[in-house]
Amino acid sequence: QVQLVQSGSEVKKPGASVRVSCRASGYTFTGHGISWVRQAPGQGLEWMGWISAYDGHTKYAQKLQDRVTLTKDTSTSTAYMELSFLRSDDTAVYYCARDQWGGSFLPSWGQGTLVAVSS
């Protein structure tokens, strides 16, 4: 079955960077894209961006495009999300999610990674 396993919680200081990994299994990694979605405490879902696991093509949310970088490693079936210049309002649970086709609905999600930004 499809599984997305994310890296563990992180605590970072303002101005630092964080990289979250998402290891995929149970399907052909290059056959689907990965979206990253975050959720601040008590808030709704916010789409951050998408990466094609086939060719690495990316699309980013405009408000984050200067600070977020999505990459992938086909050899390990792992997607990565790096967010730089962290601020306190970046504190959130970060999810990776596999799409059904490029940029579509999200049938499979990782378990989430809490990133806390605090001085």
Next chain:
Amino acid sequence: EIVLTQSPVTLSLSPGERATLSCGASQSVRRGYLAWYQQKPGLAPRLVVYDASKRAADIPDRFSGSGSGTDFTLTITRLEPADSAVYYCHQYETIPITFGQGTRLEIK
């Protein structure tokens, strides 16, 4: 950007009743690329409906999606306590992908 507005914000119903959750789009979702997710506390969202009206795998037929254009609905019949959750709509018609702000469904 397509803005999705969900109503009501909170819905409190009893077991066995029917829930009707609405999602309005600021622009037409012409191809019907709209999904619904269920999220319980501490867990990742779970896909319930995609392409406006297709049920996801393992979702009971008490859940149904409908609508087109700018107005979409998720209906849940014969409510059970396990249906308590926040429900989000999601459009993948255009980039940026957007989500509604959620409807909290409470089963009394």
